[in-house]
Amino acid sequence: MEPTLTQKPAKAEIVKQAKAYVQALLEEKLPAQLVYHSPKHTATVAKEARALGEAAGLAEADQEALVLAAWFHDVGYIDTYDGHEFRSAELAGEWLSEQGYPPERVVLVQQLIKATHRDATRETELEQLLVDADMSNMGRDDFFANGELLRAEWEATLGKTYSNPDWAENQLAFLCAGKYYTKAARERYEEQLKDNVKEQRKQLKKTEKKKKKKDEEATGTFAEPKRGIETMFRTMYSNHMKLSDMADKKANMMISLNAVLMSLIITYFGAKLGSKTAALSNVGIIRNPIIAVPMGILLATALASVITAILCAQPDVTSFKWLKRSPQIATNRRVNLLFFGNFSKLSLDDFQHGMTEIMGQKDALYTNMVTDIYYLGDVLTKKYRLLRLSYTIFMVGLILTALSFGIALLYKA
Template identity: 55%
Template sequence: MKDQEIILKASNYVFTLFKEKLSRKLVYHNYKHTAEIAKEAQSLGESANLNETDLETLVLAAWFHDTGYADTYNGHEERSVEYATQFLAAEGYPADRIQVVADCIMATKKEHHADSLMQDILADADISNIGKESFFSNAELLRVEWEVFLNKFFTDAEWAQYQLDFLVGQSFRTQVAQDKFNEGLKANIQEQRNILGTLSKKQKKNNKKERETLAQPKRGIETMFQSTYQNHMSLSGIADNKANMMISLNAIILSVIITYLGAKTSVLGTEFTRNPILMVPVGTLILTTLGSVVSAIMSAQPEVTSFKIRANKVKSKKVNILFFGNFTKIPLEDFQVGMHDLMREKDALYNNMITDIYYLGEVLSKKYRLLRVSYTIFMIGLILTVLSFVVAVVR
């Protein structure tokens, strides 16, 4: 091209426009990308032996083809045409050539059918990146851009597959672009296949490692239920032992006190007659042992959770028939039918076991609550007994 003035003005205009209005988050569709496409369009146009007028028009379209990104991401081609039209009209560019520039810009739109060599060349220049070594680094920039502006997110494997599908589905329209980029496109397709294969092997390896670290479902579930039942039985046994200890201790204390109070010895009678306030610590100790032993007995006594059982509840699996407190209230025939149903249906069986564990937990919670009350009464009662005894002796 002999006259580069309009091209220089266009490049300066685009540079200023992007500097002032283009988002910094557009890491792919920026001035650098536009300048590369303009350079590639000129090179392909020269190789295609375009005349100077057509070559100038083609390069102008390349400079303006992405200016619409300054205002919008989707549908930027239409906005790019507006920017190009306004600038070229202000520069006195011929109206018919402005229309050619607009048509070339629209030819870069996806699925647009080109109807001239210039449009094909610009479309090829716009995707020339697929035949270059820089394709993979630029693809990552585009991935970031889509995450920000289109809210599209890909895993590495998904992105590799998407890029491979894109490369395989692309072809250059012009012979000059095919001669220049086809070998690079083939190399990039093969490289993308290698990347996808590596990611797939890595994913399979990770999946295998995860499966190896997990217990087998059936064995793991059975182990969980077995461990839970054992824990509940152990905790229940500990609670019963503690309750029996409190019952024995308080029963001994009560027996001793009652024995002494019931003895009609002159020594004991004289002591209480002379110092009747001693009945305060004795009475406190009696009440303490009585409250403590009652709570301990309530904790140790057998507890059975029960419900009103109906046949329809058994059939609907709303009742746990594995628990003796339930199945002893239904006829043998219903129990047999229910058990056979459980053995056929894994979910129903697990649901019954889960229900059983829940109610075992309720019983265990009540045991420990009453046991705590027993120990608390015993502790507070002993303290009050000792304090009242000290007061009685000092007086």
């Protein structure tokens, strides 16, 4: 008799029906970020489960239950990630019941699927065979490629990120802790598992060496200075010298300008006031005394501006009175033997001893160079503060002079 549409599929066909159903379900509903627990992974586990069952000599019914459980063991990922095994068992039970599969066999398939949970106890041979098939990845030559897929999946799904050394350590720990329950699985995967452990150890060593080399290139070492460090110090010294020279030139310009201005004002009024007759009859200040206000402001401005400019341009040498009492001159972070303001307080013997220490210890050399740059920057800060003050005084003084002169003209008119 030909089967009708209402008839249930024969037991020999149930595995093919399950394969088609699971593949369609995963293709349609499985989240795209699950690049490891993909339809390919499910098909591989089903294939390995069939091979292990045949190697173990399972009865036909048990072989069928094992392969069915393998096809359904990850379908729960369409709804949840953690604890997907229990959802997989539910979905498997629903579909198998709809197909008229015997209830006791449905329960067996569900028990096998639940056994793949990380905390489950695997007591029966079927449970152990399914878990071995699920973990067959450890003993296959595609372990490392699949590992990268799992790494990407965890990052996209769980937000777990690993550096290369961390991931290598994680994978090595996983391989070392992994085991196969059944004789069939050990015979099929154990040799490749050992090879994978060896290869993972090699990769971990290579990764650690690369990380160490990268860290050394990024930070450098005192034992072997890098060209980048030397370039940095050379550039910093050059920039400090240029800034110091610029400040001195600007200060000299203010000194010259204000000195000339003061000389003209004093010379003019000195010559006028030197003659009593001229002072009484011709000087504008006598005829219009208010004109003395802008002239006085201009003179005070020039005086204040030239004083601050002189303070900016004058040499500033830092020194330490306690330098001779320092027991470790070369390694003291506050002492700079490369600057004459410090070492001029030392005796020749102490200076030679300190320089010998610097030349013999790279960390002492860098300490002194850093200290030298620090005090150069401290001097520059003072210079530019005084220079800014000089220019500000000059600018404000000129404005006040112009305003007061205008007021004086209005008053005279």
